[in-house]
Amino acid sequence: MTERTYRLVVRAARASFAALGLRIDVRGVEHLPMSGGAVVASNHVSSPDFLFVGLVGRERGRYVRFLAKHGVFLPPVLGDAMRAMRHIEVDRAHGEVALRHAVEAVRAGEVVGIFPEATISHSWELRPFRPGAAAVATWCQVPLVPVAVWGSHRIGRSGRLGLRRGVPVTIVVGEPLRPAADADPYAVSEQLSARVAALLEQAMDAYPDQPRDDADRWWLPRSRGGTAPSVEDGLRIDEEGMRRADLAAEQRAKRSRRRSRASARKLRRG
Numbered sequence: 001m002t003e004r005t006y007r008l009v010v011r012a013a014r015a016s017f018a019a020l021g022l023r024i025d026v027r028g029v030e031h032l033p034m035s036g037g038a039v040v041a042s043n044h045v046s047s048p049d050f051l052f053v054g055l056v057g058r059e060r061g062r063y064v065r066f067l068a069k070h071g072v073f074l075p076p077v078l079g080d081a082m083r084a085m086r087h088i089e090v091d092r093a094h095g096e097v098a099l100r101h102a103v104e105a106v107r108a109g110e111v112v113g114i115f116p117e118a119t120i121s122h123s124w125e126l127r128p129f130r131p132g133a134a135a136v137a138t139w140c141q142v143p144l145v146p147v148a149v150w151g152s153h154r155i156g157r158s159g160r161l162g163l164r165r166g167v168p169v170t171i172v173v174g175e176p177l178r179p180a181a182d183a184d185p186y187a188v189s190e191q192l193s194a195r196v197a198a199l200l201e202q203a204m205d206a207y208p209d210q211p212r213d214d215a216d217r218w219w220l221p222r223s224r225g226g227t228a229p230s231v232e233d234g235l236r237i238d239e240e241g242m243r244r245a246d247l248a249a250e251q252r253a254k255r256s257r258r259r260s261r262a263s264a265r266k267l268r269r270g
Contacts, residue, residue, distance in 0.1 A: 005084035006063050013051045020155065021166040024052070025206070028173035029059045032145055037106035038176070039140075040064060041133040042147035043196055044115040045124055046156075049149050052171050053113055056147060065105050066113040067098055067132075088112070092242070099132055106140045116189065116196075119242050123234025124153065124221040126197050134179065134188035143176035146192055148199035150207055154219050170203040 017024060032038065042053045050066050057064040067088045073079040082089075088105065090098040102112045114136070117127035137144035151169040174195055179188045204224065211217045211226075220226025229237060 003063055003085075005081055009081065009085065010054070010058055013054075020163055022155070023166065023168040023208070024055070024171070025168065026056060026059060026171045026173070027202075027206070028175075029056055031173045031175050032056055032060045032062065032111070033143055033176075034060050034062070035109070037109050037140055037142040038111045038145055039102075039106060039133050039137040039142060040111060040113045040145045040147055041116050041192055041196065042113070042149055043126055043200055044117045044120050045149060046120060046152040048155065049115070049152055050113065052149050052152055052169055053147055056171060056173055057111055057113075062111045064111045064113040065102075067102060067115075086110075092118075095132065099136060102132070102136045103140055106136055106142055112136065116192065119238050121234060122229055122237045122241075123231045124219070124226070124228050125223065125231050125234065126193060126200065127235065127238060129189045129193040129196075131185045131189040134192055135185035137177070138179040138181070138183050138185050138188055141179075141181055143178055144188070144192060145176045146174040146195040146199055148172045148174075148196055148203045150200065150203035151209075168208050170207050172199045172203045172206070174199045 032040065040053060040056070042049060050064075050068070054064050054066075063085070065086050065088060067090050068082065070089055070091045073082050073089045086105070088098050088101045102114070105112050114133040116129035116131075116133045118130050119127070121127045134144060136142075149169070149171050151167055154164055154167045155169075156163045177188065177191060177195065179185075211220060214227075217225065217227045219228070221228050222230055228234070
């Protein structure tokens with residue numbers, strides 16, 4: 001099957017990164033297998049994280065098939081592109097369906113990318129992990145590759161105009177977990193969370209920038225002297241955001257069903 005759409009998207013992303021002068025530092029890419037099924041699990045601090053985690057795959061000649069929320073697949077052009085790249089649609093009300101598709105992809109030798117936090121963390125700290133990534137790797141007996149991304153949240157920020165140029169983005173890939181066939185996915189998920197947390201600390205330690213002044217400390221977590229929301233406040237903001245996104249997706253789906261029914265009535269009337 002052709003990967004033409006995916007290649008075009010990767011080229012466009014790289015051109016955009018170059019135009020913005022992003023300083024991308026990828027470490028530990030050798031931990032992603034060059035063949036066979038695998039699950040990549042990353043923290044999530046910004047919308048373009050999938051582009052940066054996808055770069056890890058391209059460094060190893062792989063295409064990562066990401067699990068992405070249902071709403072991303074609704075816009076006609078974007079949705080068509082997501083399906084052409086064989087990303088996996090997630091309906092949060094029926095997450096088991098997405099997991100079945102993820103298992104099928106991994107067993108077919110694909111690399112599947114999952115953000116176990118299920119949404120962007122507004123505290124920049126790790127949210128509790130959901131067990132899906134660990135479950136797929138355990139059921140399929142494939143490597144579970146932890147990844148941490150740091151700096152991507154500085155490229156653009158809600159309420160601020162434009163995109164920042166010259167921002168460093170650090171991506172650290174860790175040694176894979178290889179869960180036993182009888183392992184408890186929840187226990188594996190805890191191990192994965194600890195591994196990603198350690199990689200995130202490495203990424204922050206290696207990050208070349210520091211805040212310019214107190215007003216620029218928004219992109220650091222509280223634990224590092226920043227002014228990001230606390231972990232508790234961040235969780236509340238995250239959950240509210242997910243509820244709004246789910247409601248918006250439900251409303252879009254209802255409008256789409258109404259349009260489909262209206263079209264069907266017109267066809268029947270001839």
